[in-house]
Amino acid sequence: MTVLAQDDGGNVLLAFQRVAEQQATGVAPLPLALVALWRGDDLLLVRDRRRECWELPGGTIEPGETPRQAAVRELREESGYEAEALVFAGLAHFGLAAPSRAAPSRTEYAAVFTGRAGASHPFTPDAEIATITWWDGTRPLPGRVQVMDVALARLSRTAPPPR
Template identity: 50%
Template structure:
């Protein structure tokens, strides 16, 4: 008897599934065709930048395909800039990689997730793909549809709050 598949972390309205997330360093990312996608969670205070993709009609993290000759990190920085107009202060760090089952055929694919911070919110300009950008606090509703997969990945990338240290007397 076949055991049931583990419950996905998130599913979108098209049936795409985020089936797992593995925290790792950049050196431990899968290589080549196994990792065609890079996403970025850029944080300003307690908010992450989200972009509204006009074709998928949903809010999602900036990201896209890794181009030939490009590293996942380079793709993450490029896509962040192209889609949101934002630039991290300092280097992005690798959070890990996500495993997806995509499309009706449930094709297995992996995507790298990078995160960073910025102290300055830069101006956004629309283009043929992205019609809006905003800063999201992970709780407030966004106007329109939010990708459940990207919301889950944003939460996984959230900076941990500093530990609470009671005052000593």
């Protein structure tokens, strides 16, 4: 199996599947929604305090919430941004490394959305997110950048709309 990206913790991005949004929940359980938000050629990244890295805004899909609703909520909560119109780009398929040798590794899926930056509210750091940045993909950032998220952002930006 081809690995699209791998982080320093041994987690891998195994695939990016372009499926219609209506079909996404039928492919696999979706615990996560991620957002690749663009302003020109710059990508929005948030600095997660617990993981100590720059990553895409996103998080857990709450009970009764659709992946799209979770993406909109997480984007607003983590960055203060609203998207002009989020587009469902596809499903990310991850292979997650075991935290210890006693526990097996597992796979997980995430709904990935992309869009252009719309209105914003002032960003306020909180217990989860320390800061945000618009990243051009080349400028060095202080600390670690989640390479799987960057790969997903690039894939989602070039994803043709599913039929």
